Amino acid sequence: MxxxxxxxxxxxxxxxxxxxxxxxxxxxxxxxxxxxxxxxxxxxxxxxxxxxxxxxxxxxxxxxxxxxxxxxxxxxxxxxxxxxxxxxxxxxxxxxxxxxxxxxxxxxxxxxxxxxxxxxxxxxxxxxxxxxxxxxxxxxxxxETQQCGYLVGELAGLVQKDHALPHINSYNTLGVVGGESIPPVNTYIAGFYAGVHAVDPSAKILLKYTNDFNNPNNGQTYAQSEIAQHADIIFQVAGGSGLGVITAAKQAHVYAIGVDANQNYLAPNTVITSAEKGxxxxxxxxxxxxxxxxxxxxxxxxxxxxNGVGMAPPISAIPASIVQQVLQSEKAIRSGKIVPPTTIP
Structure with a gap:
């Protein structure tokens, strides 16, 4: 350092x-x-x-x-x-x-x-x-990270709704841990909300901010709080603090979504996809x-x-039918048929 x-x-x-x-x-x-x-x-x-x-x-x-x-x-x-x-x-x-x-x-x-x-x-x-x-x-x-946020949100919503992975519970709750409440963080989150609710309007989304980007312990604590409230897929948008989110998800045998880069290598059975920024x-x-x-x-x-933003390849355990549905949404965003929002509801 x-x-x-x-x-x-x-x-x-x-x-x-x-x-x-x-x-x-x-x-x-x-x-x-x-x-x-x-x-x-x-x-x-x-x-x-x-x-x-x-x-x-x-x-x-x-x-x-x-x-x-x-x-x-x-x-x-x-x-x-x-x-x-x-x-x-x-x-x-x-x-x-x-x-x-x-x-x-x-x-x-x-x-x-x-x-x-x-x-x-x-x-x-x-x-x-x-x-x-x-x-x-x-x-x-x-x-325009609301676009890739939408895609990973739709994927998470479908996995949650269909109980498509082991350990998905029946509480229909997902989580988000952001760093600071600033536009580059919130556009990701706004897209995530829209993607989840496009496929499951009844899904509950928990949102917390660590108010930093370099404290994995904070990220882990906030993620553990959301997991205790039955969130079983958590999207981390918190930089270095978000590494703690992935750790918490791995320890609790639930799932995480990475940010900026493909973060699957950090926990291959935990990080189901990532919202990527070029x-x-x-x-x-x-x-x-x-x-x-x-x-x-x-x-x-x-x-x-x-190709300035995108969704990392989902893990192979996710059904191909879900992946294909999300890829169709990607085409719809590219064509302008779907326009993800930039503000959190």
């Missing part, structure tokens, strides 16, 4: 040849060596939110996108992990002062810091994930555009239509 000093950076550098085609440069304009040198001199710094790199989801995916850019494009990369929200401004500022070409802020909670620092360093490019920050040097990546793709594509000089300010939207 990160050292406490604001200047403690984990830095990685790679030199690679043959970047010509990736950068779209003609052989006459640049040699492989000069192209590689250009990539190496392009510096990208990534600042995590307080969830840290070990959240097995949100921050980790951004880091994977950063490492993909390092390995495939040859750019110079660095990452620093925030322990508190007060780290955001100094960490972003430190990268800008060091002449980094692109500084990436991972998370909605960093919006105010990005707005401040991007104005102070107008010649530095910034990317923020999960919020919109205006500015001529800021690119914002937003994800943070790795967005991070890599933004770095690539920055290197090529084609990065534009404004909002980039990611949805089912451009």
């Amino acid at each position: 990160r050292k406490s000093s604001a200047l403690a950076l984990i830095t990685t550098t790679i030199f690679t040849g043959g970047l010509l085609a990736a950068c779209g440069t003609s052989p006459a304009a640049s040699s492989p060596g000069s192209s590689s040198a250009k990539a190496k001199s392009y510096k990208v710094g990534l600042v995590t939110d307080t969830g840290g790199l070990n959240d097995h989801g949100f921050n980790h995916l951004a880091y994977l996108g950063l490492m993909q850019a390092k390995n495939q494009l040859g750019v110079t990369t660095s990452v620093v992990q925030s322990e508190t929200e007060s780290d955001y401004v100094p960490f972003l500022t430190n990268y800008a002062k060091q002449g980094y070409n692109l500084v990436i802020a991972v998370g909605f909670l960093m919006a105010q810091a990005v707005q401040q620092v991007s104005k102070e360093f107008p010649h530095t490019k910034f990317m923020i994930i999960d919020d919109e920050v205006p500015g001529p040097n800021v690119t914002s990546s937003l994800f 943070i790795q793709v967005a991070t890599f594509d933004t770095i690539k555009d920055g290197l090529q000089g084609t990065l534009k300010p404004g909002v980039q939207y990611y949805s089912l239509s451009n």
Whole structure:
């Protein structure tokens, strides 16, 4: 994990040849060596939110996108992990002062810091994930997670209604454990509610917030509370805190739904599917555009239509008929026939 000093950076550098085609440069304009040198001199710094790199989801995916850019494009990369929200401004500022070409802020909670620092360093490019920050040097990546939330909600509702897995009880109750009550969390949850109630209007959904993203013990405690109230499928939308939700579900022999990444590997018989967010793709594509000089300010939207969000493959124990019904709903969302809501009822 990160050292406490604001200047403690984990830095990685790679030199690679043959970047010509990736950068779209003609052989006459640049040699492989000069192209590689250009990539190496392009510096990208990534600042995590307080969830840290070990959240097995949100921050980790951004880091994977950063490492993909390092390995495939040859750019110079660095990452620093925030322990508190007060780290955001100094960490972003430190990268800008060091002449980094692109500084990436991972998370909605960093919006105010990005707005401040991007104005102070107008010649530095910034990317923020999960919020919109205006500015001529800021690119914002937003994800329509109500869509994948709807899909995993429908799957959970059908499994619950049909008692399609062992240990599904007769109380018709599902749970959600969110991190903080902020838009990127609540859009997932709004879609989940809609998906569940589309197939089972009588289903009861319990909702609690841990009010943090980096405390698995909190997540486990809140999940245990919902399990005690007969919830047997729990959707975690709480970052690192949500890892405790999966632990609680595993221990109680009930089920969990992962978030951001496919989290089935954490508990293969417990995590029945995950609502996925394409943070790795967005991070890599933004770095690539920055290197090529084609990065534009404004909002980039990611949805089912451009594979920016999705549902991870459900576990094989779920009947194929349920999976097929959910896949039909995915097609309906893509076509606009189903429009999942963005607010929790």
